[in-house]
Amino acid sequence: MSALPLPAGDALLWRPEPYRIERVRRDLADTFSLDLVPAGGGAPLAFRPGQFNMLYAFGLGEVPISISGDAEAGGPLVHTIRAVGPVTEAMRGLRAGAVLGVRGPFGSHWPVVEAEGMDLVIIAGGVGLAPLRPAIYYALRHRRRFGRVCIFYGARTPDDLLYKAELKRWRGEFDLVVDVTVDRASHDWAGKVGVVTRLVEGGGYDPLHTVALVCGPEVMMRYAARALLARGVAREGIFLSLERNMKCAVGLCGHCQLGPHFVCKDGPVFRLDQVERLLAVDEL
């Protein structure tokens, strides 16, 4: 009995490479970041903002996790992970020195290079800030190549804001609009309360020359896209990162199929007009 043939030239995509956890950061009660370096030495794999890796907890399973570090910094591979199931719960328990398997990078990426010359509006909800962080790093690193850069971020409560220290730092930049809101708060919160889609009304960006990158819960992205369209941003300028049940990561198994697309291969980053109609279909 012979094994099923692997797609030509893609054999390495199926084999997890061992990566050692160099550092663990506890971001939120249920969310943590892992800095990963190749266990055998050498440079971590290269990626583009918005892409994801399959992280393998040996003996438990594999999960798709967006890369949340700086694509150009050359440091460890950073993944921010929310513990939502048995594999990610097990990963939460890992300490520096433990080894994970890494396959990737996979999928499409944020069009940060294509957006140069335009205003850039980044809208994140909850842990959706993690897949957008590499795009933010790119915009900061190449700030002069963009017009206005706005980051609109919404979370459930002040305790659920990811990367608080960085948000504060970005907020201190003179050439960056950073607006944060939470859905509910107690009286000691001095920031905004309300849905993130309301922030889209501000920022002072030019909708006719704007590229918007959106990541968060799908409902939030739908309403954010509507708010952007209402503001006058073109459909072709709005990009969303979708999440589905990605398993093989190369468009073979079909678990992540969304109409004619495989989210793992054709996504996770889609232009709004590619998926807008599909997002309106129940249970797709």
Place this chain on the structure above:
Amino acid sequence: MGEITGLDRLLGEHPFFAGMPPDVAKLLAGCARNVVFEAGRYVFREGGAADQFYLLRHGTVTLEVRVPGREPLVVDTLQEGDVIGWSWLLPPYQWSMDARAQTLVRTLALDAVCLRGKLDAEPALGYELFRRFVPVMGRRLMAARLQLADLYARPSGGRG
């Protein structure tokens, strides 16, 4: 007269009244005055008579719900350019939550009793006001529904 002329201009500059016909702005100015709230002061309290509404010119106002035994829950924040309160439009003319100045707040307060009298006498004024208030009410209702949906909650039955 000078005061009313100044208020007339301030009303016209506020985004809520952008494009307001000058004669209507003049009518409204007769019911308006400048009101400042220091940080921490209540603009209005739940159950109080809704005898004014406010155009926020500077600062931040929180809308809060009182919850027995807990800290007040902040459900919305309003910024410069926003309008505060629509309970004055509908009987029984009572505020349905608290509004508190989070920072120093400067407003234009419009006397609702004066205004309601004018609305009865001037249907065109009523139309101008309602066509401005209804979209605000719609946006805030939608926002409240999205907040209620708890978008960022931890997914149930999580895989992975």
